[in-house]
Amino acid sequence: MKILVAVKRVVDHNVRIRVRPDGTGVETAGVRMSMNPFCKHAVEAAVQLAEAGKADEIVVVSIGPKNTNDVILTALAMGAHRGILVEAEQTLETLTIAQLLAKIVDEEQPDLILLGKQAVDDDSNHVGQMLAALTNRPQATFASEIKLDGTTLEVTREVDYGRETLSLPLPAVVTADLRLNTPRNAALPMVMKARSKPLAVRAAADLGVDLTPRLIVENISPPPERVAGRSVASVAEFAAAVAAEVNEMEAL
Amino acid sequence: MSVLLLAEHDNGKLSPATARLVAAASQLGPVDLLVVAEAPAAIAEAASTLSHVRKVLVAQGQSTAEALALTLESCAQRYQSVSANASSVGKDVIPRLAAKLDIQPVTDIVAIAAPNRFTRPIYAGNALETVTDPQPLHLLTFRASAFRPVAAGGSAPVETLENSVTSLARLLAAHRNQSDVPDLSTAQIVIGGGVSVGSAEGFQLIEKLGKTLGAAVGATRAAVDAGYAPNDWQIGQTGKIIAPDLYIAIGISGALQHLAGIQGAKKILAINTDAESPLMKLADVALVGDLFEVVPQLIAELEKLGVSRPTG
Ligand SMILES: Cc1cc2nc3c(=O)[nH]c(=O)nc-3n(C[C@H](O)[C@H](O)[C@H](O)COP(=O)(O)OP(=O)(O)OC[C@H]3O[C@@H](n4cnc5c(N)ncnc54)[C@H](O)[C@@H]3O)c2cc1C
Numbered sequence: 001m002k003i004l005v006a007v008k009r010v011v012d013h014n015v016r017i018r019v020r021p022d023g024t025g026v027e028t029a030g031v032r033m034s035m036n037p038f039c040k041h042a043v044e045a046a047v048q049l050a051e052a053g054k055a056d057e058i059v060v061v062s063i064g065p066k067n068t069n070d071v072i073l074t075a076l077a078m079g080a081h082r083g084i085l086v087e088a089e090q091t092l093e094t095l096t097i098a099q100l101l102a103k104i105v106d107e108e109q110p111d112l113i114l115l116g117k118q119a120v121d122d123d124s125n126h127v128g129q130m131l132a133a134l135t136n137r138p139q140a141t142f143a144s145e146i147k148l149d150g151t152t153l154e155v156t157r158e159v160d161y162g163r164e165t166l167s168l169p170l171p172a173v174v175t176a177d178l179r180l181n182t183p184r185n186a187a188l189p190m191v192m193k194a195r196s197k198p199l200a201v202r203a204a205a206d207l208g209v210d211l212t213p214r215l216i217v218e219n220i221s222p223p224p225e226r227v228a229g230r231s232v233a234s235v236a237e238f239a240a241a242v243a244a245e246v247n248e249m250e251a252l
Numbered sequence: 253m254s255v256l257l258l259a260e261h262d263n264g265k266l267s268p269a270t271a272r273l274v275a276a277a278s279q280l281g282p283v284d285l286l287v288v289a290e291a292p293a294a295i296a297e298a299a300s301t302l303s304h305v306r307k308v309l310v311a312q313g314q315s316t317a318e319a320l321a322l323t324l325e326s327c328a329q330r331y332q333s334v335s336a337n338a339s340s341v342g343k344d345v346i347p348r349l350a351a352k353l354d355i356q357p358v359t360d361i362v363a364i365a366a367p368n369r370f371t372r373p374i375y376a377g378n379a380l381e382t383v384t385d386p387q388p389l390h391l392l393t394f395r396a397s398a399f400r401p402v403a404a405g406g407s408a409p410v411e412t413l414e415n416s417v418t419s420l421a422r423l424l425a426a427h428r429n430q431s432d433v434p435d436l437s438t439a440q441i442v443i444g445g446g447v448s449v450g451s452a453e454g455f456q457l458i459e460k461l462g463k464t465l466g467a468a469v470g471a472t473r474a475a476v477d478a479g480y481a482p483n484d485w486q487i488g489q490t491g492k493i494i495a496p497d498l499y500i501a502i503g504i505s506g507a508l509q510h511l512a513g514i515q516g517a518k519k520i521l522a523i524n525t526d527a528e529s530p531l532m533k534l535a536d537v538a539l540v541g542d543l544f545e546v547v548p549q550l551i552a553e554l555e556k557l558g559v560s561r562p563t564g
Contacts, residue, residue, distance in 0.1 A: 011375070013509070016378070016508060017375045017378050017379065019378075019379045026374075026375060026379055093356050094347070094356070094357075095350065095351060095354075095355070095356045095357075098351055117490075118490070120375070120376065120489070121374065121375055122374050123360065123373065123374050123375070123376065123489065124347075124359060125343050125347070125359070126347035126350070126357065126359065127347075129317065129343075129344060129345075129346075129347035129348040129351070130347050130348065130350065130351035131351075132317075132348060133321065133347075133348040133349070133350075133351035133352045134351050134352075137420075138316075138318055138419065138420035138421035139317050139318070139344070139348065139421065140421060141317070141340075141343065141344050142340060142343075142344075144483070154424065156427075157340075158340070158483050158484075159340040159341075159484070160262070160339050160340045160341070160437075160484060160492070161262050161263070161426070161428050161429070161484055162426070162427045162428045162429040162482060162483070162484050163426075163427040163483065164423060164424075164425065164426045164427065165423075165424040165425045165426075165427070166316070166421045166422065166423055166424060167421065167422045167424050168420060168421040168422070169420055172420075172421075177490070178473070178477075178490065179477065179483070213356075214355070214356035214385075214386075214387055215356055215358065215383045215384065215385055215386075215387075216383060216384040216385075216386065217381060217382075217383050218369070218382045218383060218384055219381075219382045220374070220379050220380070220381050220382075221379065221380050221382070222378070222379060222380070223373070223377060223378065223379070223380055223515060226520075226534045228533060228534060229520075229534070229535050229536035229537055229538060230536075230537060230538070231527070231532075231537075231538045231539070231540070232537055232538070232539050233539075234539075235539065235541070235546055235549040235550055235553055236553055237539075238521070238523070238537065238539040238546075238550060238553075239550055239553030239554050239556075239557060239559075240557070241521060241537040242465070242498075242500070242521060242550070242554060242559065243554065243557045243559045245497070245498045245519055245521075246441070246465065246498070246559055246561065249440060249441075249497050249498065250561075
């Protein structure tokens with residue numbers, strides 16, 4: 001079985017971002033970048049399936065500028081077998097990303113596609129669902145547990161009311177939530193070895209997808225700031241503050 | 253511009269989020285509500301009483317993303333916008349539908365500047381992006397908590413749709429966490445507990461405070477990961493987004509992924525042993541103290557003050 005994993009390079013999730021004063025975007029120059037956390041869980045899930053003898057090839061693909069290589073190398077160091085970089089300098093919308101990935105799916109014909117459920121920069125939570133639609137495959141988003149039995153997947157997903165378990169036939173698309181597994185940190189020898197694994201570079205412009213954005217981004221602004229409050233010294237004072245809020249609420 | 257809105261429901265009941273979604277969608281134009289469920293009748297009846305609803309469409313069917321997307325697709329061409337809640341259902345379905353229709357969706361909308369101009373948070377709410385959508389069809393999800401609900405008092409006609417879609421994925425089991433606390437994402441008061449609550453029993457203390465205040469109970473991811481609270485209690489970037497009038501955070505540090513979920517809270521009150529934790533610094537009222545001492549005292553004080561709100 002072949003697994004395709006899509007990964008994204010994003011501003012590291014521990015970095016507190018700064019919105020550019022001119023409203024054109026978020027400052028990314030000189031900011032630490034890393035693999036989107038949810039994508040790490042997707043890679044880990046694929047590696048675990050391979051380790052369990054249930055998958056024989058893991059192909060990892062990422063879309064972005066040249067330096068997106070580094071997250072592909074991270075995935076290769078975690079245990080993926082080969083990488084594909086779809087090189088694009090401009091910012092791409094999620095639909096375009098999904099269309100580019102669909103082209104790679106056409107070529108690779110994977111049995112299972114794993115992605116992170118959302119990217120922590122645009123917070124979109126679109127690409128897995130879109131790719132499933134474009135490739136006519138069933139989807140299981142927000143997965144916290146995956147069991148593979150032959151060509152049937154049993155996926156437990158985290159939903160608003162709790163959890164639910166789906167059964168889906170391969171080929172299928174699954175997006176990973178944080179509780180799916182604990183991603184490994186690749187040991188140094190694996191990091192060295194990753195450099196010798198095959199990594200193909202493709203130009204996004206050559207894949208036959210229109211890269212023009214559909215939406216017009218007008219402005220990026222910081223959220224309204226909260227003003228700092230006060231500190232109280234006793235539980236009685238705190239209770240009085242709670243009571244005051246409740247009374248104000250009831251008065252409305 | 254007419255809008256098709258997928259009604260949010262759970263366990264045979266119309267969810268309180270739907271009235272908020274109608275409020276958002278009606279800013280774009282007349283709203284038709286679509287109810288898809290295995291047993292939709294009672295849900296549709298409740299939906300028809302919401303004001304600002306022009307018509308309720310009812311389809312009997314499965315709730316998998318594939319099935320819902322196909323049902324929505326079969327109706328989409330009659331509308332200029334197809335929308336849903338930015339919930340686990342809407343997140344599952346709208347992007348799938350969007351790709352099929354070759355439309356870039358706009359999701360997690362928190363403000364509507366014009367029928368084709370929307371604001372949504374990015375970077376865990378640390379920035380707000382405003383976009384204009386020039387496409388002929390708008391595929392949208394709204395954050396229910398960002399909108400005030402429409403009133404009841406409507407009486408929209410109900411129309412049944414033929415629905416015969418099938419899905420490759422099949423629902424095997426639903427694991428619902430039983431609780432009688434108010435819906436987290438639309439509650440007026442929410443009490444949140446962090447990993448420092450220490451155990452599932454500890455969370456019963458938080459729930460007790462919740463009962464006194466008629467509040468919903470939430471948790472940090474760390475608390476959920478530790479198994480102290482169920483996953484559907486998680487508040488944050490990757491959990492539920494809440495916008496209560498009052499949020500009481502108990503033993504929560506205030507990591508940016510948690511703050512992403514509570515930015516819409518009108519007032520934040522916090523209890524923590526560490527006065528320097530980020531959440532204590534931005535709380536409207538902060539009390540330094542050990543939650544195991546403070547919370548029982550707080551419940552007693554509130555009782556003394558006669559504060560007691562019925563649940564729901
Ligand atoms: C990709 C990603 C997504 C995430 N999504 C979310 C999300 O959606 N929601 C979320 O919440 N987190 C999320 N997280 C995790 C987040 O980064 C934090 O780890 C988490 O919110 C911390 O939870 P906490 O405040 O319970 O624990 P801690 O950060 O460990 O804080 C515990 C707090 O309790 C206080 N304390 C200790 N003992 C007591 C006591 N006896 N009485 C009172 N106070 C006490 C401490 O002073 C401290 O402030 C995410 C992380 C990642 C990487």
